[in-house]
Ligand SMILES: [Zn+2]
């Protein structure tokens with residue numbers, strides 16, 4: 073280092089760390105330095121780093137993680153002073169203050185917690201603001217795949233904005249801003265509790281009527297657990313049960329799913345008994361069943377959207393002659409066919425959602441029990457075909473993102 077630069081730096085009165093950062097060796101820096109508290113550049117910041125790392129370790133004690141990344145926000149006046157000093161003495165310096173601080177904190181954290189520094193995919197990112205003395209912890213979200221069973225009628229799949237507080241949060245909505253009585257809200261509560269998380273975002277694989285039950289092996293879905301404090305909780309499905317919802321087949325995914333699988337559904341529709349149906353002859357019934365066997369129907373999901381072809385595997389009348397049992401239609405078909413419309417069609421011709429052909433075109437007087445429209449018996453996944461992100465632009469896709477994903 074040139075002597076003019078050396079004498080310039082000496083006049084500034086810098087601490088050891090600040091001298092090292094400008095390019096002096098460790099020994100020289102120690103010899104020429106002032107105490108950190110008297111340093112004209114960092115004004116004691118470097119001496120406080122140890123207590124900052126104490127605060128970080130302390131704050132992270134409530135988080136489960138294997139890897140981390142530290143970011144630091146530094147007081148702008150210190151950064152400016154260093155820029156000016158380097159400009160004045162025409163030196164480039166060895167590294168920036170920010171690099172030195174984050175390196176110090178990362179080393180300290182790694183040594184004291186035994187966890188690994190990871191630039192690519194850290195379990196948690198810690199943002200430390202020196203000027204505000206604040207620590208912000210951002211755990212990487214966890215993606216799960218699972219299924220839910222629903223054993224009580226009258227629970228909608230999704231929450232809507234609370235009508236009392238309009239999303240602000242009030243006693244009516246448990247201060248969540250959203251209706252607390254939905255599959256979304258119940259699953260969110262169960263998973264938040266298990267992962268000590270902040271929130272959950274869902275990718276649903278189809279949906280059912282609010283009055284439908286979901287039986288058999290349940291309906292699959294993906295969920296993003298946001299802000300988890302625990303990353304590897306023991307997944308005890310015995311704890312993932314509420315009065316009416318049960319979560320099963322929970323699996324941790326490596327990342328957000330790239331695509332959403334298409335699926336097939338088996339369900340039972342409850343029909344209202346009436347004379348028209350009661351008098352349906354056996355031959356007519358068989359004819360109708362054969363029309364729908366392995367056939368395609370056109371589904372219009374909204375007024376603007378193009379019509380899509382979906383496959384019906386079979387439609388079967390059950391208990392037609394047995395008055396003691398409910399009159400049922402068993403349907404097996406592609407996901408994305410609105411079941412009620414497949415049975416009853418659209419009520420008016422200009423209705424945005426319609427299925428053709430539909431059963432009401434062949435059976436006079438067919439109507440669905442309004443109290444229990446249909447129950448889902450089985451949902452089977454077929455394979456990945458649908459990209460969840462590209463779905464967002466369409467008005468009513470088979471799969472909808474509940475919350476915009478980050
Ligand atoms: Zn200093």
Ligand SMILES: [Zn+2]
Nearest residue numbers: 234237242245
């Ligand atoms: Zn509210």
